[in-house]
Amino acid sequence: MLAVVALVDIATGREAGYMSLLALGPAFASLVGTVRRMLLIGSLALLTSLGLAVYNNLLGTRQSLVSLIVIAGVTAGGLVATVARQQRERELADVRSVAEVAQRVLLRPVPRRAGHLRAAVSYTSAAAEARIGGDLYEVVTGPTGVRMIVGDVQGKGLEAVETAALVLGAFREAAHDEPDLAGVSSRLERALNRRLEGEEFVTAVLVESAADGTLTLLNYGHPPPLLVHADGSVAFLEPGEFAPPLGLAELGADRPAGHRVPFGPDDQLLLYTDGVIEARDPAGRFYPLAERAYLLKAHDPETALEALRLDLLAHVATPLHDDVAMLLLRPRRDEGPSAGRQPALSE
Secondary structure, rough: HHHHHHHHHHHHOOOOOHHHHHHHHHHHOOOOOOHHHHHHHHHHHHHHHHHHHHHOOOOOHHHHHHHHHHHHHHHHHHHHHHHHHHHHHHHHHHHHEEEHHHHHHHHHHEEEEOOOEEEEEEEOOOOOOOOOOEEEEEEEOOOOEEEEEEEEEEOOOOHHHHHHHHHHHHHHHHHHOOHHHHHHHHHHHHHOOOOOOOOOEEEEEEEEEOOOOEEEEEEEEOOEEEOOOOOOOEEEOOOOOEEEEEEEOOHHOOOOOOOEEEEOOOOOEEOOOOHOOOOOOOOOOOOOOOHHHHHHHOOOHHHHHHHHHHHHHHHHHOOOOOOOOEEEEEEEEOOOOOOOOOEEEEO
8 A cells, every 4th residue: 555655656746745645554554463563554654755755855845744744643543543452352352262161161062872862962153243152952861761952042142151051950950850841841941930030031942752762842932853754854843832932931821742753763853043044145045954954864973963064154154143053863873982972063
């Protein structure tokens, strides 16, 4: 920019008076880079202005002095702006670091093998700003089968994280003690009623997988799970009756009855948050989850889920606007790696 202004000033002669435009250099330099870089650009602009003044025989004239004062003033203002910007960037980096640690502590790894199931989980946080999401998931072996929850807390930030932590803590305790999912959901509702106020709520789907190949689902305003059959056909497990999200018991709605479906030895169940189906491409089209179910064909569930996650990111082609959590479940087979806990795939 400084070179272009200097060339234009030389080409048009002393009467045009383009030297003051050299202040654009330090003005734009304040938007990026360090204080040292800002000082370098400002000094270079001042030297260029002096050189042009000498070349045009304007040294000491009003035009030359005004140019130098403008450049010096813009450089000084740019230094202040650069220091403030770098401070904000450091603060934002600290917030993001704390948010990432908090999210990892909250969403601990799920077991690769839980009872008769194999599990894989993927969590991708929204890239915009430093928001902490309220997406949650957990897998627990209960008294009558393997119990899972995937949910989404209304809102963002630390309050959403607190609510998610409350739900997960209540679920981890209730999933071991309660004889059925209805009891688990009642415990969650009571825990939330002690915490939430106003119109805050949590959408969630609770699933219990019995060893006899039966799934029982309770859906509280959450997107329906996707069942992928062995032959590649898919079905969204819509609840038999709709229920409001957890935390809205004051609406007086009846508790949903358990929705039971068969779960064959080669079937797959995908639980997810609304960040998946509400993700849009640049043309505004929603992510076609059912059409992309074929991506889950990989033998390893972690690999299959990662393929779906990468396809979702490619569909959006821009930073996600909402967190995305996905939990993939398959009937357990004897082959494969030894049991362990799988960290969430994230970015």
